[in-house]
Amino acid sequence: MRALVVDAVGAIGVREVPYPKPGHGQVTVRVESSGLCGTDSHIYHGDFLSTYPVIPGHEFAGTVAEIGDGVSGWEVGERVAVDPSVFCHECFFCKTDRGNHCLNWNGIGVTMPGGLAEYTSVPAANLYRLADHLSFDEGAFIEPVSCVVFGHRRLKPQSGDKALVFGAGPIGLLHTQLLARGGASSVTVVDLEERRLNLARELGARYTVAAGPDQDEQLSELAPHGFDLVIDATGVPKVVENAFRYVMPTGKIMFFGVCPKDETIQVSPFDVYQQDLEIYGSFALRYTFYYARDLMTEGVVRVEPLISHHIGLEEAAEAIADPGRYPDRMKIMVHPSRSR
Ligand SMILES: [Zn+2]
Ligand SMILES: [Zn+2]
Incomplete structure (x- = not known):
């Protein structure tokens, strides 16, 4: 079978590469869609937790192709996400x-063969x-949605919060949808690209602001006292540093986008102290896959756009x-059986 390695x-x-026979407790999945x-x-650049060689791909769905020993409750042909x-x-x-800080942490598509292949074998417990x-x-x-769900279950947005999201890529727009549906009085999205801002409004942003020289003025008009919640979904250190200017006293700020490992930012500890700020990180997911699947199943979150x-x-x-090579990319969906 073919795989990206x-x-x-x-x-x-x-x-x-050899077809992956399912081991004990495992199921082999024929991969239909795998998100980049x-x-x-x-992983390709060596700044993640990977071991090599590895078949990447940790956001995928397909059908059950073969069932290993010791697995019950699954049938060949069932449609699954992992x-x-x-x-x-x-x-x-x-x-x-x-568990997401497990000392022996492994990830399918990170340290174990993943979904950028025609077939992959995974623990049945992960289906x-x-x-x-x-x-x-x-x-x-479902996987990226469950990362966002994990973030929100930590952040605990409150009814009526004014929310600000930096970055209108797939992750920023998942945050936007959940905040809009979760009782925020308004969600404001900042991005460089007009096309993405249009999509943000379509998906629940009340206001959008083009990143640039007028950004400050527009944001302070929208929230003269600042925002209750500020989420960075850009992973750009300068954007994260700037985000502190827009959070109101007692507000919460979440670093969700993945900044380069060795970068640093300047934060005023006095401001954090004097303004009762709460700062959150959010790494991957833990025990949030069911919630994300239900949000998708019930149509609360739209991902096709x-x-x-x-x-x-x-x-x-x-x-x-x-x-x-893909400057206008949002989520790129890979279909491993499709040839060029
Ligand atoms: Zn552990
Ligand atoms: Zn991911």
Whole structure:
């Protein structure tokens, strides 16, 4: 079968690899849709937790192709989405309900073979049934949605909050949808691109602001005392640093976008102290896959408008190695059986 393989940092390609027979407790999934994520490029560049060689792809859905020993409750042909989190359930963090910080953490598509392949075998425990009315593309979106759900369950937005989101990519617009549906009095989205801001308004943003010289004035008109919630979904350190200017006293700020590992920003500790600020991080997901699947199943979150491209494995290798090749990208959906 064909798979996209990152052999080492900076070495990527599509090649024939052995079909993955399901081991004990495992199921082999025929992958129909597999979303690309910034993490895949981090794996390619060596700034994530990966081991090499690895088949990336941690956001995917497909059908059950073969069932291993010791697995019950699944049938060949069932439509499934896969939670990529593999926790040890034995370490300090697992035993204190914080599996995403597992000391023996593994991720399907990060440290274990993932969904950028025609087939992949995964622990049966990681499978979730996909409702018939959901597409495989929607199934592949459950993983990023569950990361956003994890963030919101930490942030606990309050009814009536004025929210501000930086970045109208797929993640920023998932935050926007959940905030708009979750009782925010308004959601304001900032981005550089008009096209993305239009989409933000379509998906629930009350106000949009073009990033640039007029941004400050427009944001202070919208929220003279600042915003209750500010979420960064850009991963750009300068944007995160600036975000502190827009949060009101007692407000919350969440670093959701993935900034480059070695970057730093300047924050005034006096302001954090004097303004009773709350600062949140949010890493991956833990135990939020069901919630995300239900949000998709019930149509609360719309993801089809967030998909910009449908491509095969060869183009996926190019998109990971050279993201500049898709300047207008939103979510890129890879269909491993599709040839160029
Ligand atoms: Zn991801
Ligand atoms: Zn653990």
